Amino acid sequence: MKLRLLLARPEVKRLVSCLVGVALIELMTGPSGSSTSPTAGISGSYAERFSFFGLFQTVRCVTFLFVALVIFGLWTLWLTWGRRWRGALTSASVAGAVSPVDVGRGRTMLVGFARAIVKFRTMTRLRQVRMVFLLALLAFATVLPHIETDPFWQAAMVEQIEVFVLLALGLNVVVGFAGLLDLGFVAFYAIGAYTTAWVTGALPTAAPFGIHLNPFFAIPIAIAIVMVAGVVLGAPTLRLRGDYLAIVTLGFGEIITIFANNLYGITGGSEGTNQIPHFSIHLGPINYAWGLGPVPYYYLTLVFVVLFIVAFSLLEHSRVGRAWTAIREDEVAAESIGINPLKYKVMAFAIGAASAGFAGVMTAGQTFFVNPSSFVLPVSILILVLVIFGGMGSIAGVVLGAIVIQGVTLYLIHSAPGWYQSSDQLIYIGALLVVMMIFRPAGLLPSRRRKREIGMAEAGEGHMDELLTGDTP
């Protein structure tokens, strides 16, 4: 009984969660067991000799106990000081100035900082400031390949970051704008890539009309085919809602992968093809060929990333974007003012698919091979994670989400610290998502609308998560 009372105290709860959390991290980062001594992984994780921050040698559990206590201390500090700090921030934003009550000994710096943040936030609402900021980012993106010359990163920036930014942008239209849960988004990516392989003549099946195009001209064809695929999948299935739609799209994603794997004579089966030529353009006086190096591809993709960002943000703030919001919030009410939900949902599917299709062309053209293993379910889930992590419905958010998650993953692959085991990658991403869901449930850079919706759903208002309710108004 006494123990229960003790455990119920908030500071004890905090301490226990710090200890448990750190013990789990200790186990994960520790050595692995083997078949002869299966418990070696566990005992080693706690008892192995370990350096205490380079100061002296001790065992792992001592170092980690220290880490747990530090986290506990910081957490407790945050609860007392952080609340005050946030209070200062709110009063600063409400009054435009900090009230004299908050200004005390030792807190002046804090308040100054709060004031600066509020000022920054107000400034970013200004259109001109935003434009300058975005142009600066674009300039940075333009010079980036000249700053980072490591070939690993140069290739990764195209294959892993830009391509996934495109995929996240596309899925954001479907999930973030229209509110449709698509678990098979990778299918559109695959169709884009295989279409490229097909029209360039790289597949076992003959190219259309026997003309072998180069991937540059595959871009419009692939985007068109992928959009048609979006309509073909969307028109019959988008009558379903919520979980049902998620299952159907999941199935669609699997079907495409299985087709790619098993239609040996058409797709090349599990080996796929590695015959895709490089991009080149020959139009009158313009002659340019993209070679083996990743940097030219980086710029080509960057152009399209910018195009898609501009197009999608215009779309978000247009009639179409508002109609999507209306459908997402309350489909029955949207219908009552003359909005055809099916039409707008299919439109979201097709438009979202377009950028995935382009991502497919880029992947195929740059790496010159496609095979089914790049288009499996975990990739669909990853794209969804990027969108949720960045902030559903927020274009800046999903771009940042894709860069952060992919960047961290690549960093761990390329220059992993000693304790990192690549098989643990998903555990870390999962932990990151759990932490994010606690502290920033609407994503890194949430969209204003979506943030309101999530806030209201938590307060029990609004219709956002009423996925399974009937139509009865």
Next chain:
Amino acid sequence: MSDLIFDVDHVSLRFGGVISLNDVSLHQNRGEILAVIGPNGAGKTSLFNSLTGVYQPQEGTITFYAKDAKAMSVIGKKAHRVAGAGVARTFQASRMFSALTTFENVKIGAESHHGIGAVGAMLKGPATRRDEKASDERTIDLLNFVGLRDKANTLSASLSYGDRRRLEIARGLATQPQVLLLDEPAAGTNPSEKLGLANLIRKVRDDMGVSILLIEHDMKLVMSLAERLYVLNFGSVIAEGSPAEIRSNPAVIEAYLGSSVEAMDEQA
């Protein structure tokens, strides 16, 4: 024969074995404020949902006569088609787009007529800009009309019940309807808001020429607003007539707990 806007002819609506509407026939004249009253579960909202294409009755016909257009059979049409033809509505429990502001809510209604699709939006050409401007102006006009101009940038979820009703009415009017269906507009509002709503509803008809079809429990409001009433009970029409006729109709009194008009007021 007067100018009809709605003609409901022998309509029956069933959900499995439950009969929701039983051989209902009624009509509304253009420009009329018509009310449908009845006890809870009498089928009033089912009637509304049938009129707006949300429910599909198994028997009978519902015809909507739009001005300067062909008569349209409502049954079998999707809700958004019916709305597009000129039938606007509000909901019993108000349904707004709660993460959007008052202005955005109404604007969505105002632009549901414009034909600019995704391509136009992405290019943002002059036609799109013109439409945007037109719907902005229309939205402001309507917010002025319903008296929500000063709350244009308020989040719709933080509006009072009375203001939510006004917002729903403005959103419905934004679609340029010929008839506005109001499902219990006074539910959850206080007496002064009720009075304001009654005036607004009358103004919608008088200034905009929009016919009004009304479901309401508040007898005082119904009797002061409606020019003609239908009474529904257990899915059937049991009476029709002017407010005075309905007050003294024995079948109606029977339906409302078998006593006087005071009992009807208490029902509200």
